[in-house]
Amino acid sequence: MNKQKKCPYCNKIITGRTDKTFCNDRCRNNYYYKINCEKKGFIREINTKLLKNxxxxxxxxPYGRVSVPKIYLEELGFDFSCFTGLYKTKKGKEYFIVYDHAFNIDENQRVHLVVFYSDAQTVVSQQHV
Ligand SMILES: [Zn+2]
Structure with a gap:
């Protein structure tokens, strides 16, 4: 006895060959297109957060260097889990990079913001001499 399989896209019971996963090509295409769109939506959501950050x-x-309380950025809607990279100085300070900006959070929950240039090696390590 055959178990009745359902099409993952339209949920109709599949008839005909038992090795079929979808009822037809249209359903198969729509199914994978839908998955792809959801992935794109996820990426778009992250990009939106990063751009907001x-x-x-x-x-x-605006002037390249400032320190603010962490809560101040949180109140503005800053998402600390969204960054584009990490950078560690020679002294072991860790900076979170968001495109061309970087920040470091100290033990007093203050955030030190700097501009992150491509030659960051020199720029960031100069901050805490
Ligand atoms: Zn179907």
Missing amino acids: RGILRTVN
Whole structure:
């Protein structure tokens, strides 16, 4: 006796060959297209958060260097879990990078913002001499 399989896209019971996963090619294409769109949506969501973060950093740090309480950035909607990279100075300070901005959080929950240039090696390590 055959178990009745259902099409993962339209949920109809599949008839005909038992090795079929979808009822037809249209359902198969739609199914994979839908998965792909959901992935794109996820990436878009992250990009949106990153751009929002960058916008906040630019607004808070227009002159290239400033320190603010962590809660101040949180109130502006900054998402500390969204960054584009990490950078560790020779002294072991860890900076979170958001595109061309970087920040470091100290033990007093203050955030030190700097502009992160491509030659960051020199720029960031100069901050805490
Ligand atoms: Zn179907």
